[in-house]
Amino acid sequence: MTTLKQVYDLVDYEDFINKEIFAGRPLAEYIAEVQRIYCLDKRPWVIGYSGGKDSSAVITLVYLALLGLDPKFRTKSVFVVSSDTLVETPVVVDLISRTLEKIEKGAKRDHLPLTSHAVVPKTHETFWVNLLGKGYPAPTRSFRWCTERMKINPVSDFIKEKVSQFDEVIVVLGSRSSESSSRAQVIAKHRIDGSRLARHTTLANAFIYTPIDTWDVEDVWKLLRGAYQYAPDDIEEWESPWGGNNRPLWTLYMDSSDQGECPLVIDESTPSCGNSRFGCWTCTVVKKDRAMESLIKNGEEWMSPLLKFRDLLSFTTDPEQKDTYRNYKRRTGKVSYQYAKDDEDIATARKVVPGPYWLDYRKKWLKELLEMEAKFNQEGHKIQLITEPELHAIRQQWLIDPNEPDWSDSLPKIYREVYGRDLNWIIDDQSHFDESDAQLLKQLAPEYNVEAEMIMKLIELEVNLEGISRRQGIFNKIENILKQDWGKNLEEIEQKQAVLQKRHEKDIHQEEITKIENELKNIQSEFIKIDSSLSLLNKR
Numbered sequence: 001m002t003t004l005k006q007v008y009d010l011v012d013y014e015d016f017i018n019k020e021i022f023a024g025r026p027l028a029e030y031i032a033e034v035q036r037i038y039c040l041d042k043r044p045w046v047i048g049y050s051g052g053k054d055s056s057a058v059i060t061l062v063y064l065a066l067l068g069l070d071p072k073f074r075t076k077s078v079f080v081v082s083s084d085t086l087v088e089t090p091v092v093v094d095l096i097s098r099t100l101e102k103i104e105k106g107a108k109r110d111h112l113p114l115t116s117h118a119v120v121p122k123t124h125e126t127f128w129v130n131l132l133g134k135g136y137p138a139p140t141r142s143f144r145w146c147t148e149r150m151k152i153n154p155v156s157d158f159i160k161e162k163v164s165q166f167d168e169v170i171v172v173l174g175s176r177s178s179e180s181s182s183r184a185q186v187i188a189k190h191r192i193d194g195s196r197l198a199r200h201t202t203l204a205n206a207f208i209y210t211p212i213d214t215w216d217v218e219d220v221w222k223l224l225r226g227a228y229q230y231a232p233d234d235i236e237e238w239e240s241p242w243g244g245n246n247r248p249l250w251t252l253y254m255d256s257s258d259q260g261e262c263p264l265v266i267d268e269s270t271p272s273c274g275n276s277r278f279g280c281w282t283c284t285v286v287k288k289d290r291a292m293e294s295l296i297k298n299g300e301e302w303m304s305p306l307l308k309f310r311d312l313l314s315f316t317t318d319p320e321q322k323d324t325y326r327n328y329k330r331r332t333g334k335v336s337y338q339y340a341k342d343d344e345d346i347a348t349a350r351k352v353v354p355g356p357y358w359l360d361y362r363k364k365w366l367k368e369l370l371e372m373e374a375k376f377n378q379e380g381h382k383i384q385l386i387t388e389p390e391l392h393a394i395r396q397q398w399l400i401d402p403n404e405p406d407w408s409d410s411l412p413k414i415y416r417e418v419y420g421r422d423l424n425w426i427i428d429d430q431s432h433f434d435e436s437d438a439q440l441l442k443q444l445a446p447e448y449n450v451e452a453e454m455i456m457k458l459i460e461l462e463v464n465l466e467g468i469s470r471r472q473g474i475f476n477k478i479e480n481i482l483k484q485d486w487g488k489n490l491e492e493i494e495q496k497q498a499v500l501q502k503r504h505e506k507d508i509h510q511e512e513i514t515k516i517e518n519e520l521k522n523i524q525s526e527f528i529k530i531d532s533s534l535s536l537l538n539k540r
Contacts, residue, residue, distance in 0.1 A: 020222055023214040027223065034065035034211055037170075037196060043207070044077040046159055047172045049116075051082070051096040054174030056240075056249060057212055057220045059103065062172065063241045066112045078114040081158050085150040086120055086390075087127045087280040089292065090383050091300060095252065099244060106242025119158050123389045125149035127282055131313075132366050133390075133397030135356025137326060138284040138313040146280070159206050168205045170197065175210045179217070224249065255298035281306050284314040302381060305372050309365075316357070325361055326354035328493075329403050333484030335493055352490065359404040363414060366394065370418040388423060391415065395425070402484075405456065407438045451486035 022030060038045070047062060049055045059080060066074055080103060082096055100116040107114040123129060127146060130136040139146045162169045191198045192207075200206035212220065224246040226237045238247040281292060281303075292307050316325040330336050330353070337350035366386075373385040391411065398406035412425050438452070445452040458481055465474060487493035 022219045022222065023212075023216070030061060030211060031065045031068060033196070034061055035069055037209060038062075038065060038076070039069070039073055042076055042166075043168045043170050044079065044162060044166050045170050045172050045209075046162060047078060047080045048155070048174070049080050049082045049096070049100070050174075051092050051099065052174075053217075053220050053224060053249065053253065054176060054179070054212065056099075056174075056246065057215075057223050058172060058174040060223055060240060061211055063103070063106075063112070063114070066114065067110060067241060071111060074111075074113050076113065078112075079158075079162065080114065080116040081155060082116070082118050083151055083155050084118050084120050085127065085146075085280050086387060087150075087282045087385075089279070089281045089295075090303065090306075090381070091252065091295065095248060102240075102244040103242045106244075110242075117158065119154040121150045121154050123387075123393050125153060126387075126390055126393075127280070128366075128369075128386050128390050129393045129397065131357070132362045132369075133394035134331065135327070135359070135362060135401075137322075137354075137357065138282075138317050140317050141285055144285060150280075156203060159200075159203055163203070163205045168207070170207045170209050171200065172209045172211065175213060176215055176217075176220075177213050178215075221250070252295075255295055255300070282310055282313065284310065284317055287314065302376070302379065305375075309368065309372065312365075322354045323352075325357055327356055327358055327403055328352050328354065328490040329485060330355040331402050333402050333481075335485045335490065335497075355403070359398065359401060359406060362398075363410055366411070367414050367418060370415065374418055391423065392426065405453070407456075408435045454481060454484070454486045457481045457484075 020027060045062070047055075047059055049059060062078060066078070080100065082100060084093070084096075088096075097118075100118070103114070104116045106112075120126075127150060130145065130149070131138065136145060137143065159169060159171060196209060198208040198210075200208055224238070224240075226239055226246075238245050238250070240246055279291075281289075283289065289307060289310060292303065292310070296303055296307060315321060328335055336353040336355075338353055339350075369385055373383065376383045376385075395409070395411040398411060399409065412422060416422055438456070441452040441455055445455065458478065461474075461477055461481065485493045485497070487496060
């Protein structure tokens with residue numbers, strides 16, 4: 001690559017960058033605006049990078065602006081942050097990691113205060129720990145539990161960290177009004193009068209800057225194609241100022257049809273990435289993942305098992321399939337019923353609200369996931385579908401599952417079956433019961449007309465509280481266990497509930513009878529008093 005020329009004013013830039021027009025203005029004017037806002041204060045910048053065309057254009061714009069500044073004006077840090085949900089589409093993960101590496105290498109070479117940072121969700125908030133560990137159903141439009149845990153929280157934590165360090169930060173995003181009108185409306189609503197900045201919708205002391213908000217998609221590709229020159233005779237296209245090449249990005253867009261990209265998600269106003277090539281390969285918010293289908297059709301056939309797995313998860317969200325894949329009890333241990341709809345007869349039987357996935361299905365899916373990962377790596381693809389910390393967290397969730405505790409400690413066995421080796425499993429996190437203990441309790445429980453699982457939970461509670469001097473709230477914990485809906489199946493639980501309901505009704509009637517009897521006694525007592533008074537009067 002030709003060494004980039006250092007330029008320090010707008011006149012030089014007009015010689016350095018060719019005269020193509022972007023949203024009605026030369027590129028040099030946009031770069032000048034970026035420079036002006038950068039030099040206004042000491043607030044560091046956080047650039048959101050998703051790997052897509054818009055965020056790539058923003059980084060290119062900022063990189064060129066920094067290059068054009070005299071080194072003495074490059075006084076504040078620029079942090080390029082990328083959110084890895086750990087279930088990103090594999091080809092995109094590879095593209096992002098290679099690009100970030102080249103950006104940081106180029107910044108060091110050009111003495112720019114720019115660094116790259118990848119953020120990931122906390123282990124207990126990842127997709128697999130929630131779905132396979134806790135049994136959360138695959139996300140849907142009405143229950144999109146993944147976005148906040150996997151995208152918003154990691155980025156917000158990074159921004160908060162920088163706010164605590166620098167007091168205020170400016171978040172630079174690749175949002176464009178023509179692509180996301182809803183996002184544009186939110187930013188416009190929080191725009192500061194007389195400024196190009198807007199207040200962050202949820203984070204205090206964080207401000208939003210959208211330098212390409214007026215651009216259309218052709219402007220973006222114009223920049224990424226190389227609408228600037230490294231030298232007067234330079235005709236090379238697709239080169240990026242840090243030394244990378246944008247042609248793979250263009251190819252990825254062509255191979256995945258006309259789907260949109262997933263922006264850096266900073267709050268709930270950002271739309272779902274379900275239709276995006278730059279979203280999660282596990283996304284079930286949409287019925288079909290057309291972007292992955294197009295990628296497979298255009299040369300990425302090896303990803304077919306991922307699409308099949310994703311389609312299976314999507315299938316489980318079908319209302320007709322929920323009773324098959326999901327427990328009839330919630331994670332609270334209780335059976336819940338749907339509320340009556342408007343104008344619905346309150347006497348109509350209520351449907352059960354399904355709870356988490358059955359443990360057997362979670363075990364089966366984890367094994368399939370590990371088998372896919374092993375096969376991909378055997379074929380030469382360096383890919384990790386699930387991390388070791390996630391496996392440890394899932395194992396712990398299975399052991400303490402509120403409805404189906406895994407006393408057989410299945411996860412290490414599943415991993416050994418697939419990989420033929422063991423991880424460094426923690427020994428002391430095993431349940432206080434094993435399979436033999438469970439079988440013994442299940443044999444004894446019917447003799448005493450109790451549920452074995454309830455006894456196990458009570459014993460586990462006692463063991464967990466062992467050695468604690470203050471057992472505050474222990475009776476509430478015992479009560480919560482006793483009040484769970486224990487039974488071998490839904491029919492048995494509903495029969496018990498019906499008996500309890502009859503007892504409750506009887507108790508209510510008994511209260512009414514007792515109240516009436518007391519009132520009659522009072523009336524009778526009053527009559528006796530009146531009769532006595534009349535007798536005294538007659539004697540006089």
